[in-house]
Amino acid sequence: xxxxxxxxxxxxxxxxxxxxxxxxxxxxxxxxxxxxxxxxxxxxxxxxxxxxxxxxxxxxxxxxxxxxxxxxxxxxxxxxxxxxxxxxxxxxxxxxxxxxxxxxxxxxxxxxxxxxxxxxxxxxxxxxxxxxxxxxxxxxxxxxxxxxxxxxxxxxxxxxxxxxxxxxxxxxxxxxxxxxxxxxxxxxxxxxxxxxxxxxxxxxxxxxxxxxxxxxxxxxxxxxxxxxxxxxxxxxxxxxxxxxxxxxxxxxxxxxxxxxxxxxxxxxxxxxxxxxxxxxxxxxxxxxxxxxxxxxxxxxxxxxxxxxxxxxxxxxxxxxxxxxxxxxxxxxxxxxxxxxxxxxxxxxxxxxxxxxxxxxxxxxxxxxxxxxxxxxxxxxxxxxxxx
Numbered sequence: 015x016x017x018x019x020x021x022x023x024x025x026x027x028x029x030x031x032x033x034x035x036x037x038x039x040x041x042x043x044x045x046x047x048x049x050x051x052x053x054x055x056x057x058x059x060x061x062x063x064x065x066x067x068x069x070x071x072x073x074x075x076x077x078x079x080x081x082x083x084x085x086x087x088x089x090x091x092x093x094x095x096x097x098x099x100x101x102x103x104x105x106x107x108x109x110x111x112x113x114x115x116x117x118x119x120x121x122x123x124x125x126x127x128x129x130x131x132x133x134x135x136x137x138x139x140x141x142x143x144x145x146x147x148x149x150x151x152x153x154x155x156x157x158x159x160x161x162x163x164x165x166x167x168x169x170x171x172x173x174x175x176x177x178x179x180x181x182x183x184x185x186x187x188x189x190x191x192x193x194x195x196x197x198x199x200x201x202x203x204x205x206x207x208x209x210x211x212x213x214x215x216x217x218x219x220x221x222x223x224x225x226x227x228x229x230x231x232x233x234x235x236x237x238x239x240x241x242x243x244x245x246x247x248x249x250x251x252x253x254x255x256x257x258x259x260x261x262x263x264x265x266x267x268x269x270x271x272x273x274x275x276x277x278x279x280x281x282x283x284x285x286x287x288x289x290x291x292x293x294x295x296x297x298x299x300x301x302x303x304x305x306x307x308x309x310x311x312x313x314x315x316x317x318x319x320x321x322x323x324x325x326x327x328x329x330x331x332x333x334x335x336x337x338x339x340x341x342x343x344x345x346x347x348x349x350x351x352x353x354x355x356x357x358x359x360x361x362x363x364x365x366x367x368x369x370x371x372x373x374x375x376x377x378x379x380x381x382x383x384x385x386x387x388x389x390x391x392x393x394x395x396x397x398x399x400x401x
Contacts, residue, residue, distance in 0.1 A: 015383055016049045016102065018126070020094040020116075021087075021109035024054030024076070025069040029219070029248050029274055031301045032109050032133055034191050037069075042376040044071030051101075053094030055079040055086060087112055088149060095119040098126070105129060105383050111136050112150045114157035121160040127386035130157040131165040132183075134298025135174070139223050162386055165379075167299040170319040186378045189370040190304035196281035203286045206244070206270050213242040213270075214345070215287035215311070217302040218294070220249050220256055225293040225316070225336070227259050232341040234266055238349050241268070246283060248274040287311050289348055289355070294318065295335060304370055307362040312355040314348055329362035331355075 019040060027033035040050045050072045056063060061076030068074075077093045079086030091113035098106050098120050106120040107129045114130045121128045136142070137150040157164060158175070164183045166172045175181045200210055214233065218224045226245055233243040245263070249256045263269045275283060284290075290306035290313050297320045304324065306313055313330035315321040321332070331348060334340035348355055 015104040015387060017043065017051070017105045017107060017383070018094070018098040018101070018103045018120075019050060019052040019072075019107050019109070020091050020098065021113035022052060022054060023058035023087075025052060025059075025072060025074050028058070028276065031188070031298070034301055035131075035133070035188060036109065038189065038191060038372045039376055039379060040072045041070040042372060043380060046376075046380070048380075049073075051075055051103075053077055053090065053097060055090045057086065085146070088115065092116050099123045102126075104387050107131070108157070108161075109133065111153040111157060112146075113153065114161070115149060115153035117156055117160040121162075127162045127383075128160060129163050129165065129382065129386070130161040131167070131186075132157070132171055132175075132298075133167055133188075134171070134296065138296045139221070163382060165382070168320050169323055171298065184378075184382055186375055186382075187370055188299045188301055188304060189372045189375055190301060190308045190366065192372070193281045193284070193305070193309065194278065196278050196285055200282060200286055202279045202282050206272060208242060208244065208270065208283075208286065209240075210286045211288040212240055213244050213287060214289045214291055215244050215246065215284065215306070216291055216293075217246045217284065217306070218292065218300070219247050220245065220259060221252055222255050223294060223296040225295055227255070227262070228293050228336065228338060228341060229291055230259065230262055230266075230269060232338055232345055233269065234262070235338070236342050236345055238345070241288070241349060243269045244272060244283065244287070245269070246272045246275050246280070284311065285309050288352075289314060289345075291345070292316065292321065293333075293335075293341060294321075297321065299323070304366060307359075308366045308370075310359050310363045312348065312359040313362060314344055325362055325365070328358060329365055330358050 022033050022036040025037050027037045044050045052072050052074050054074050056076040056078050059076045063078050066073050066075045077090045079090040095116035103126045106126045108114045109131050117128050120126050137147045158179045158181055165186050166183045167188050172183050172185050175183045216226050220226050263271050290311045292303050292315045299320055316335040317332040333344040
């Protein structure tokens with residue numbers, strides 16, 4: 015099959031769950047003999063317009079996105095959809111709701127089957143202004159109308175689309191990225207003045223909906239003796255929020271801001287953590303949390319439904335979303351009960367190993383592609399319930 019991918023910034027992945035998702039999925043699909051073109055953003059790939067290169071069998075094609083905050087993704091996605099019209103693709107796969115605003119183009123102008131993966135309800139994210147939020151909501155409605163099939167990464171999203179639109183979606187979860195060998199001497203962690211298993215890790219973009227500010231406040235109030243808080247992640251389009259967060263961090267020597275990490279440094283830092291905390295208000299199915307679980311790191315998370323899908327009370331801990339006192343109590347308990355927390359982490363690790371693998375995800379995406387490819391529109395196979 016010949017597959018076009020629209021909505022990712024590019025490859026190799028530098029930041030963002032969608033880029034890591036596409037890197038894991040489409041390199042495996044390409045390795046099975048399928049042709050995959052991924053339309054990326056030139057500002058991310060550092061390539062000229064329509065310049066292309068190979069990433070582990072995936073052809074990455076650079077398109078301009080402009081420099082307008084919040085609009086560049088839409089521009090690149092529109093150009094990707096237009097470019098896909100001129101080529102005979104079997105599948106055109108859009109990732110995220112914003113880019114899905116242009117699903118109508120390949121649906122109307124080509125014989126390709128259109129697939130959309132919803133990684134989360136992006137219009138809920140605080141970084142978007144009112145105009146961008148409306149565009150994303152329009153993308154959601156357009157995806158429901160024009161996609162031949164809609165994939166969701168969590169049971170919560172599956173319920174949302176059924177209750178809101180009466181649409182049956184395909185549930186295919188995310189999986190953690192594969193880690194390689196990291197420095198056994200913990201050299202980079204030592205450079206950051208960290209001690210193994212004596213720091214709390216936040217891993218994610220420093221944006222309002224992920225609530226790093228709540229975690230910082232809880233850590234400052236608790237003042238756990240001998241522990242540090244490490245924030246790993248890039249800033250986003252929320253300058254005022256980031257400025258206030260950095261100002262608070264600068265006042266506490268036990269809080270370390272590492273910025274965005276990749277490769278061996280990231281793997282070393284995740285494996286050395288004593289506790290992984292994800293205090294988000296909004297998530298799809300968080301890859302960072304899956305990675306921590308797969309590495310056997312104890313997890314404390316807000317009690318939003320996507321987190322409850324990943325762990326239960328025997329696999330990790332929850333606190334009440336947005337509640338500072340609840341987070342402080344949970345942090346205090348976790349730090350004081352390392353043996354119980356380690357047992358939970360082992361249970362969570364087994365859960366990931368059994369239920370969240372890229373081979374499973376790749377097989378299910380390909381099964382969906384092949385069913386759509388061979389079935390004429392209107393065939394009953396379109397309404398198959400996928401599990």
